[in-house]
Amino acid sequence: MAVNSNMNYHDKVNKANIEKLRELLDTLPAFCKMFFRGTNDTISSRTKIAYAYDLRVFFEYMMKNNSYCRKFDMQDIPMTVLDNISREDIEEYLEYLSLYKNDEDEEVFNEERGKARKLASLRSFYNFFFRNELISTNPASLVPMPKLHEKEIIRLEPNEVVELLDQVEAGTNLSKKQLSYHSKTAIRDTALLTLLLGTGLRVSECVGLDIKDIDFENGRLKVRRKGGYEDVVYFGDEVRDALLAYLEERKRIIPMEGHEEAFFLSMQNRRITVRAVENLVKKYADNATGGMKKITPHKLRSTFGTNLYQETGDIYLVADVLGHKDVNTTRKHYAAMKDEHKRRAAKAVKLREE
Numbered sequence: 619m620a621v622n623s624n625m626n627y628h629d630k631v632n633k634a635n636i637e638k639l640r641e642l643l644d645t646l647p648a649f650c651k652m653f654f655r656g657t658n659d660t661i662s663s664r665t666k667i668a669y670a671y672d673l674r675v676f677f678e679y680m681m682k683n684n685s686y687c688r689k690f691d692m693q694d695i696p697m698t699v700l701d702n703i704s705r706e707d708i709e710e711y712l713e714y715l716s717l718y719k720n721d722e723d724e725e726v727f728n729e730e731r732g733k734a735r736k737l738a739s740l741r742s743f744y745n746f747f748f749r750n751e752l753i754s755t756n757p758a759s760l761v762p763m764p765k766l767h768e769k770e771i772i773r774l775e776p777n778e779v780v781e782l783l784d785q786v787e788a789g790t791n792l793s794k795k796q797l798s799y800h801s802k803t804a805i806r807d808t809a810l811l812t813l814l815l816g817t818g819l820r821v822s823e824c825v826g827l828d829i830k831d832i833d834f835e836n837g838r839l840k841v842r843r844k845g846g847y848e849d850v851v852y853f854g855d856e857v858r859d860a861l862l863a864y865l866e867e868r869k870r871i872i873p874m875e876g877h878e879e880a881f882f883l884s885m886q887n888r889r890i891t892v893r894a895v896e897n898l899v900k901k902y903a904d905n906a907t908g909g910m911k912k913i914t915p916h917k918l919r920s921t922f923g924t925n926l927y928q929e930t931g932d933i934y935l936v937a938d939v940l941g942h943k944d945v946n947t948t949r950k951h952y953a954a955m956k957d958e959h960k961r962r963a964a965k966a967v968k969l970r971e972e
Contacts, residue, residue, distance in 0.1 A: 627826045627880065627889060628842045635663035642670040647677060647695035653746045661742075662845060672739035679711050679718075700747060705757040712737060712761070730764040737763060772911055773921040774903075779815060782906040782913075786811050791905040802885060807898055809864035810882060810890075814899075814915055816857035818922035818940050820844065821895050821915035828879040829868075834858060843941045851939070923948070 625633065643651055650673060654666055661669070677695060680687040686702040687695060715728045715736060728736070737758070744758040774782060784790065786808045789800040800807075813824060823841040831840040838852045853861075864882075873880065873887045880889035895915055903913030911917075919940070927936050937948035 626828065628846070631826075632663050632846075635667055639663065639666050639670060642667065642674065645692065646670065646673055647697075647699075648693060649695075649697040650743075652752075653743055656746055656750070657742075668735075669739045669742065672736045673743060675715075675718075675720075675736070676711060676740060679714055680707070683707075683710070683714075697747070697752060700744065700753045701755050703757060705760045708737075708740065708757055708761045712764070730766055733764045734766060737761060772913070772917050773924050774815075774906075774911070774913065774917070778906055778911075779921065782902055783808065783811065783815075785902045785906045792901075796901065799885070803898075805864050805867050806882065807902070809860040810895060811899065811902070811918070812857050812860035813853070814918040815922055817851050817853050818919045818926070819851065820919065820941075821892050823941075824915075825882065825890055825892050825895060827881040829865075829881050830879065832861060832865075832881065834862065841941075845943065849941055 639654065643654065650670075654670070657666070677687070677692060680699070680703065681690070681692065681695075682688070684703065684707055687699055690696070690699075712733050715726075715733050717725060717727050720726050741758045744753075744756050747753045748756040748759075785792075787804060789797050789804065792800055810824065813819060814821070817839075819841065823843065826842055827839065833839065837854070837858055838850050841849055841851055843849045868881065868883065871883055871887055873883055877883065877888045882890040884890045884894055899913060899915050899918065903911070906913075923936055923940055926939060927933065930936070933949055934945055936942075937945040940948065942948045
């Protein structure tokens with residue numbers, strides 16, 4: 619595949635995902651390519667990679683435990699195998715997922731959410747072939763999804779947000795080695811975390827920002843959302859000041875070739891990576907919360923969403939600002955807060971003067 623030097627960050631990521639998917643497809647039964655071709659317009663390249671990994675685990679299990687599958691090499695398994703797999707086979711597969719060893723002989727442990735994701739992948743796979751009348755049975759649709767227990771939303775309290783940003787600016791409690799890096803990255807890191815906390819951006823959206831995407835005059839930035847569509851996100855004065863402070867420093871940096879447009883740069887003068895942002899958030903948050911909370915960039919997004927919902931009580935606004943296509947996704951995460959609003963409403967009305 620020819621490389622276009624004018625490709626932006628998101629196009630490069632998509633290109634890398636396509637290449638990775640092709641590599642994975644070479645390890646799967648040949649008929650699987652029909653599924654991935656047939657879902658080009660409905661599933662993102664990143665999700666396809668996750669599906670491919672899940673399907674490989676499924677077929678590896680079936681080759682070991684299903685007598686019909688056992689006679690084939692992985693790439694030679696025919697589509698007819700799907701009609702020879704029963705509901706019971708899939709239920710036993712889900713049980714297997716609780717604890718198994720991967721290709722590197724490492725133990726893999728799946729709780730209910732991991733199992734649910736893999737079953738969802740399998741359901742999409744079976745639905746495609748069944749809907750197109752290429753198979754006559756759909757056992758995956760008969761297996762109930764694992765019951766998911768709601769998890770408490772982990773987020774930072776207002777005092778923890780202050781403590782976190784203070785940590786980033788001052789480097790308090792950092793080790794001697796961490797401080798040596800902090801002297802070079804404090805302004806950048808402050809801008810990064812202020813942006814995440816002040817807009818609720820996904821870390822991939824933050825990493826993908828180019829200099830030209832930021833409109834300081836109107837306090838807004840252009841982002842590529844999950845799913846590939848472009849959106850506009852507005853930011854306040856605190857975010858603006860932090861970004862401008864870093865921009866002044868950024869102007870003095872000579873980026874590596876191919877990274878000239880990137881807003882946030884690593885110490886190697888390349889576009890900063892998702893993993894690097896995850897690591898720096900963990901570094902500062904561990905100190906700010908005393909290690910009591912496992913804070914990730916997504917938890918900073920939850921913190922922003924929580925604050926916005928508390929201030930406005932408007933779940934549709936929160937969904938729009940966070941870039942959720944389905945408001946039910948937002949409602950699911952902030953349902954407990956909605957109950958709190960209702961409880962406050964019940965106490966607000968007094969029938970008699972005390």
